Amino acid sequence: MRRLLPSEKQKEKQKLRVLIDILSLFPRYFIGPFNESIIKRAQEKGLVTIRLINIRDFADNRHHRVDDRPYGGGPGMVMMPQPVKAALRDVKGSQSHVIYLTPQGRTLTAEKSRQLSRETHLVLLCGHYEGIDQRILDREVDEEISIGDYVLTNGCLAAIVLVDSVIRFVPGVLGHPLAAEEDSFEKGLLDCPHYTHPEVFEGERVPPILLSGNHQEIAKWRQERALKKTKDIRPDL
Ligand code: 4GX
Numbered sequence: 001m002r003r004l005l006p007s008e009k010q011k012e013k014q015k016l017r018v019l020i021d022i023l024s025l026f027p028r029y030f031i032g033p034f035n036e037s038i039i040k041r042a043q044e045k046g047l048v049t050i051r052l053i054n055i056r057d058f059a060d061n062r063h064h065r066v067d068d069r070p071y072g073g074g075p076g077m078v079m080m081p082q083p084v085k086a087a088l089r090d091v092k093g094s095q096s097h098v099i100y101l102t103p104q105g106r107t108l109t110a111e112k113s114r115q116l117s118r119e120t121h122l123v124l125l126c127g128h129y130e131g132i133d134q135r136i137l138d139r140e141v142d143e144e145i146s147i148g149d150y151v152l153t154n155g156c157l158a159a160i161v162l163v164d165s166v167i168r169f170v171p172g173v174l175g176h177p178l179a180a181e182e183d184s185f186e187k188g189l190l191d192c193p194h195y196t197h198p199e200v201f202e203g204e205r206v207p208p209i210l211l212s213g214n215h216q217e218i219a220k221w222r223q224e225r226a227l228k229k230t231k232d233i234r235p236d237l
Contacts, residue, residue, distance in 0.1 A: 047171075078131060095121045098123040
């Protein structure tokens, strides 16, 4: 294959860029996690663009109310459809994939994160209170995802987890091109233990095999330890 011209390389990169819009009631939730370390650098490199949208800005009533009492009664409040619909209309385009974070969704996996990393535009909808009016979910959401079987106070932390796990699969985000592939779960196993200096810490030695320089034996040892760990902790894998 012929080499790409610089302008074409630019286009290749542009194609792989991911735009992530996060719709919530607390945009400031995301400031800390998205402005540190790998996610920060991914944005600086132009590989991902993250926009934080406050759903309250789209409420068309005088007091910018976004919640109301549930039909049928019961505790808590439900997010009204109008502000959510208006916020979605503002960001959605032909390439958008809209995700609602909820314990009622399919559980997030590494495979799902890899799949989402190939999308051009992700729209993450964060629920607050008892959730969002079902008519919005039926008409506007492409997919419901849960980050695990527990209930958070709102969807923002779940969106942070999803963004973090997805961007690791965006080419160029991790230093080593195959780092995401090397990680645990790609082989269906938990990770093996890791050691660094010093050789003896509080009387405990690093396993001697790791100092042997025999890379074949080291790979075998790591594989065995990963297998044992998986059998003990996660036999379901
Ligand atoms: N994985 N939450 C959504 C609002 C809510 C309440 C009831 C639907 C029904 C969560 C999770 C999660 C907390 C986000 C409740 N939505 N999100 N929120 N686990 O616990 O994704």
